[in-house]
Amino acid sequence: MKRLDRRCGALxxxxxxxxxxxxxxxxxxxxxAPGTAAAPSAETGATTAPVTEYARPPKxxxxxRIGIAVPHLSNPHYVGQAYGYLDEAQNLGAxxxxxxxxxxxxxxxQVSQIEDxxxxxxxxxxxxxVSGPGTVGAVQDAVAAGIPVINVNxxxxxDKVVTRIRSDDDVIGRMHADxxxxxxxxxxxxxxxxxxxxxxWAEIRGNAFKKRLAEKFPNIKILGEQYSQSTPxxxxxxxxxxxxxxxxxxxxxxxxxxxxxxxxxxxxxxxxQGKTVITATDxxxxxxxxxxxxxxxxxxxxxxxxxxxxxxxxxINYLEKRPVPPVLLTAQELATKENVNGLNLENxxxxxxxxxxxx
Amino acid sequence: MPAxxxxxxxxxxxxxxxxxxxxxxxxxxxxMSILALLSLGQTFAILSGGIDLSVGSLLALVSVxxxxxxxxFGLVEGITAGILAGGLAGLINGLVxxxxxVPAFIATLGMLxxxxxxxxxxxxxxxxxxxxxxxxxxxxxxxGPFPIPTMLAVAGFVLxxxxxxxxxxxxxxxxxxxxxxxxxLSGINVARHKMMVYVVSGLFAGVAGVVLTARVISGQPTLGxxxxxxxxxxxxxxxxxxxxxxxxxxxxxxxVLVLGILGNGLNLVQVSSYVQNIVIGIIIVGAVYVxxxxxxxx
Numbered sequence: 100m101k102r103l104d105r106r107c108g109a110l111x112x113x114x115x116x117x118x119x120x121x122x123x124x125x126x127x128x129x130x131x132a133p134g135t136a137a138a139p140s141a142e143t144g145a146t147t148a149p150v151t152e153y154a155r156p157p158k159x160x161x162x163x164r165i166g167i168a169v170p171h172l173s174n175p176h177y178v179g180q181a182y183g184y185l186d187e188a189q190n191l192g193a194x195x196x197x198x199x200x201x202x203x204x205x206x207x208x209q210v211s212q213i214e215d216x217x218x219x220x221x222x223x224x225x226x227x228x229v230s231g232p233g234t235v236g237a238v239q240d241a242v243a244a245g246i247p248v249i250n251v252n253x254x255x256x257x258d259k260v261v262t263r264i265r266s267d268d269d270v271i272g273r274m275h276a277d278x279x280x281x282x283x284x285x286x287x288x289x290x291x292x293x294x295x296x297x298x299x300w301a302e303i304r305g306n307a308f309k310k311r312l313a314e315k316f317p318n319i320k321i322l323g324e325q326y327s328q329s330t331p332x333x334x335x336x337x338x339x340x341x342x343x344x345x346x347x348x349x350x351x352x353x354x355x356x357x358x359x360x361x362x363x364x365x366x367x368x369x370x371x372q373g374k375t376v377i378t379a380t381d382x383x384x385x386x387x388x389x390x391x392x393x394x395x396x397x398x399x400x401x402x403x404x405x406x407x408x409x410x411x412x413x414x415i416n417y418l419e420k421r422p423v424p425p426v427l428l429t430a431q432e433l434a435t436k437e438n439v440n441g442l443n444l445e446n447x448x449x450x451x452x453x454x455x456x457x458x
Numbered sequence: 459m460p461a462x463x464x465x466x467x468x469x470x471x472x473x474x475x476x477x478x479x480x481x482x483x484x485x486x487x488x489x490m491s492i493l494a495l496l497s498l499g500q501t502f503a504i505l506s507g508g509i510d511l512s513v514g515s516l517l518a519l520v521s522v523x524x525x526x527x528x529x530x531f532g533l534v535e536g537i538t539a540g541i542l543a544g545g546l547a548g549l550i551n552g553l554v555x556x557x558x559x560v561p562a563f564i565a566t567l568g569m570l571x572x573x574x575x576x577x578x579x580x581x582x583x584x585x586x587x588x589x590x591x592x593x594x595x596x597x598x599x600x601x602g603p604f605p606i607p608t609m610l611a612v613a614g615f616v617l618x619x620x621x622x623x624x625x626x627x628x629x630x631x632x633x634x635x636x637x638x639x640x641x642x643l644s645g646i647n648v649a650r651h652k653m654m655v656y657v658v659s660g661l662f663a664g665v666a667g668v669v670l671t672a673r674v675i676s677g678q679p680t681l682g683x684x685x686x687x688x689x690x691x692x693x694x695x696x697x698x699x700x701x702x703x704x705x706x707x708x709x710x711x712x713x714v715l716v717l718g719i720l721g722n723g724l725n726l727v728q729v730s731s732y733v734q735n736i737v738i739g740i741i742i743v744g745a746v747y748v749x750x751x752x753x754x755x756x
Contacts, residue, residue: 196728204680210673211489215725218482219474232587232676236598244481256587297585297678326583328680456730 153409153427155190156416163193165414166216167225168209170253170295172199172455173330174357175383175448176403177227180252182449183407184225185456191415196221197455203295203328206233213237217244223414224248228255230297247417251410252403254299261417264409264427266401268300272307274433275378278397279308279350280316282376287349289376290341291324292334292362294354301326301354304380308352322348327358331385334361342369350376356386356398363394382434382447390439402429402446459697459712459745463719470723477726484605490718491607492517492673494711495666496685497692498618499548499659501710504693505622506655507635507702508562512551512569513663513689517682518577520544520667525586525677533590540671541664547573548660552653566656570686577679586677597672607669614662619707621658631655635702691738692717695745716741 238257294301327333353359359379389395528536622628696713698705
């Protein structure tokens with residue numbers, strides 16, 4: 100026992116030494132580039148002419164099995180996407196297994212789900228990644244097992260995917276900046292609720308927003324920015340705290356409308372509605388309501404249903420040995436109080452009352 | 459419990475033949491390896507009459523420390539730093555429990571919250587990418603037909619079993635868990651050995667965190683949520699007594715197998731993940747009820 104104890108003591112002191120070492124390693128945390136930003140934005144630069152139409156292929160002769168993994172289904176954005184997947188799969192006679200990780204924090208779960216899809220030998224996997232860097236290994240394994248991976252909406256850092264289908268997140272970020280700058284007449288103090296850390300959309304949109312703002316509207320100050328798991332509860336909590344710290348805030352950028360809904364509630368509670376510009380992305384029912392009421396000032400609509408449809412189309416095309424473009428960008432549109440009645444929501448939301456099969 | 463595992467395997471196998479395929483066996487064992495390593499540490503804590511609620515958050519802390527040190531100093535340094543970060547957090551748990559006499563539930567609950575905070579602070583909340591590709595081998599590689607994470611978990615089981623059944627420390631763990639007062643009176647240095655229990659648990663969480671980091675080939679401050687609860691579930695489903703003193707590594711193995719096979723099998727036969735949670739909840743309570751019922755009869 101003595102010996103064991105001595106070893107334990109040695110271990111403890113070793114641990115202490117290492118922890119001291121760790122201290123040195125703490126400061127560069129923000130310099131460590133989240134790989135997500137690099138991979139997809141480099142690839143955006145390459146696509147000079149985005150493909151904005153992607154027609155439905157002819158119905159294949161056999162029934163393909165497609166496994167789909169999305170971050171979660173508690174956001175209407177992904178419900179719209181799920182509708183796109185399932186409806187298009189029906190059109191093309193494919194059988195679909197739809198899995199959700201339950202939130203952006205459950206990377207381990209999504210990795211297991213991809214592995215399970217590989218083990219059950221689906222013909223293709225469609226992936227909306229909870230984390231860019233975190234899904235590299237799982238995607239590699241799937242491709243090594245001969246299963247093609249179609250990347251939709253949220254990008255994996257793996258370069259092994261057949262195609263990337265998403266909104267042009269660079270454009271979305273710039274649309275936010277232009278609207279914010281014009282609405283604030285070029286001067287103001289704003290905060291950013293970027294979204295889920297390590298996701299391509301939070302990184303690319305947020306960076307494009309900041310870049311555009313700095314170029315076009317240098318008198319708008321960004322007082323703070325926060326990442327979160329991108330739920331309305333996160334938006335509410337972060338915005339309440341921002342309002343305590345900076346009462347002068349007159350603009351809030353939201354990478355997704357999930358945090359915008361929470362932020363809008365905080366703004367309402369503070370009685371600052373109409374005096375604070377809130378920009379959002381996507382168009383769930385609560386977002387529409389807040390836009391009609393003038394609490395949320397604008398939102399960039401993404402074609403979530405289209406993303407889902409194109410994902411299935413690309414999978415079928417690939418499996419039928421037809422060429423698939425490496426990048427497919429879906430369209431986006433700005434919604435404000437002025438144009439809210441004239442929007443075509445067919446590809447933005449699932450039909451009212453539609454719910455995904457419980458997974 | 460072994461009978462339950464056989465029944466589960468037979469049922470899933472007949473519903474989806476892929477269940478028995480070599481790739482799926484490798485797959486399910488690899489998925490179980492993280493939970494297995496966490497549950498081994500948890501077994502020590504529970505057998506000694508305590509509990510370690512911090513192991514899930516430690517995955518995140520270890521992942522961030524491992525990734526950052528790997529970028530700064532290299533592969534081996536990163537792995538070592540990760541494991542030792544787990545051990546150090548365990549040591550702090552142990553000191554608070556054994557020396558400051560804070561109940562294990564509270565002390566490790568504090569660590570659960572704080573370790574996540576340290577992980578988020580060190581990483582700025584962002585994932586840490588750019589780890590060397592060789593590191594992926596630890597999470598996705600094979601030794602012959604066996605996935606490396608599986609082999610690490612197996613090695614962990616053997617080591618933990620030997621410590622618990624063959625060393626004096628192991629016997630003290632049982633003694634403290636059955637009757638702490640008696641352990642004190644019989645001259646066991648309870649404080650020191652309690653501390654060691656939590657260091658062991660932290661080190662197992664360290665290894666689990668490094669393997670998980672390799673699986674996701676990045677440092678992730680959000681990893682491991684609710685994993686501490688699954689590790690407790692694995693220990694009690696296996697049949698170790700939640701109040702300590704009775705149980706062992708073999709039982710934990712059973713618990714891990716039940717949870718792992720259930721999760722993978724239900725996915726393969728396409729049972730909704732919502733329903734899966736219901737099933738797992740019932741099994742946790744059911745397994746403990748059956749054990750208690752058997753004990754009362756005897």
